[in-house]
Amino acid sequence: MIRFGPSGNSESFYAAGYSHTEESAAFVKGMGLDCFEYSFGRGVRMTEAKARSIGAAFAEQGVEISVHAPYYINFANPAEESAENSYRYVLESGRVLAQMGGRRCVFHSATQGKLPREEAISLTETRLKVLCEQIYAAGLDGLLFCPETMGKTAQIGTLEEVVRFCKIDKVFLPAVDFGHLNAREQGSLRTEQDYLDRLEYMIAELGYERVKHFHVHFSKIQYGGKGEIRHLTFADTEYGPEFAPLAAALVKLKLEPYIVSESAGTQAEDALAMKRLYEQAAAKG
Numbered sequence: 330m331i332r333f334g335p336s337g338n339s340e341s342f343y344a345a346g347y348s349h350t351e352e353s354a355a356f357v358k359g360m361g362l363d364c365f366e367y368s369f370g371r372g373v374r375m376t377e378a379k380a381r382s383i384g385a386a387f388a389e390q391g392v393e394i395s396v397h398a399p400y401y402i403n404f405a406n407p408a409e410e411s412a413e414n415s416y417r418y419v420l421e422s423g424r425v426l427a428q429m430g431g432r433r434c435v436f437h438s439a440t441q442g443k444l445p446r447e448e449a450i451s452l453t454e455t456r457l458k459v460l461c462e463q464i465y466a467a468g469l470d471g472l473l474f475c476p477e478t479m480g481k482t483a484q485i486g487t488l489e490e491v492v493r494f495c496k497i498d499k500v501f502l503p504a505v506d507f508g509h510l511n512a513r514e515q516g517s518l519r520t521e522q523d524y525l526d527r528l529e530y531m532i533a534e535l536g537y538e539r540v541k542h543f544h545v546h547f548s549k550i551q552y553g554g555k556g557e558i559r560h561l562t563f564a565d566t567e568y569g570p571e572f573a574p575l576a577a578a579l580v581k582l583k584l585e586p587y588i589v590s591e592s593a594g595t596q597a598e599d600a601l602a603m604k605r606l607y608e609q610a611a612a613k614g
Contacts, residue, residue: 331585332393334364335596335602336546342597358390362600363455365436366589368397373421380428386432388548395433395544397423405449405458405485412456416463416489423469433544433587435475436505438494439485453485454494461498473502475544479524480509487513488527492534504530504544505530508560508591511570512552516586518570524578532582547572547603548591560593563602572603 331540334357339348342356350367362522365387369375387394396588402415420435439453457476464470476494479486488503488510495501510527511518530539549561551568561568579586590600 331539332364332587333600334589336363337364337589337590338366339597340594346456350383354386354390356541360597360601364393364587366397367393367443369422370400373425375425377428380399380425384429394429394431396422396431398434398436400437402437403439404453405442406446413529416460418458420463420467425471426472431472435476435477435544437479438441439478441483441485449485450490457494457497458479460502464500470500475498475504476505477504478509480511480512480550482556492531495535502543504546506546507570508550509557512550512557516569521574521577524575526610527586528582530577543586545586545588546591560591562592562595563599573606576607578606580610
């Protein structure tokens, strides 16, 4: 089943007088949405009791919850101490996710730094293999860990790199941020065929069953010569990408991903706009 929802709480959530994550479940459900992504952007600081409280609220509403691991993960940093911290951030995120009753943990793989590109990619791949072993050892292999495509050219996270990492093991599932791809590729996503090319590439490399329910982030993003600058809202008319061509491609390929809006402040409203565009595309067949 395809799902749509926001990353974190939108401005309208707070304007309505809400403040607690448990309240997000009914808010999201009330808007007609079906998923929600909780971000541990600055670190995993949540008690088990709080995680279970959040999980119970979302389970009651039938809204699926996912998490985003801390932003400063970097598996291409040559320092082993940095690698150890990155393993810990992902595993801590996974443990809390399991307590919440969710299944998907999104994470940023790496930044190139001063290493040659292929060397940075290879080091990241080697460390993700270690991470995979630790995931199994921790009993977290029932979860999905989703390396994300990234918006800045200095970051590790082209679509090809993410697919390469996902070939390591079935616990890894692509998190494709189409706004990031569009930003790092200087506005490459315009037509239905542009999306089909990327989706069919993933299917060819990873198989249809793995790709069918892949993870999606979507927002319009301002970009410059080095890629991503900042997230925008669907009201922006200068930068892309547009969701309608992606909706048509998803319908054509019968893909049903978990789609998260990362718009700047209007993420709940823009998630609902995406759901409606998808329903229109599905009605056309």
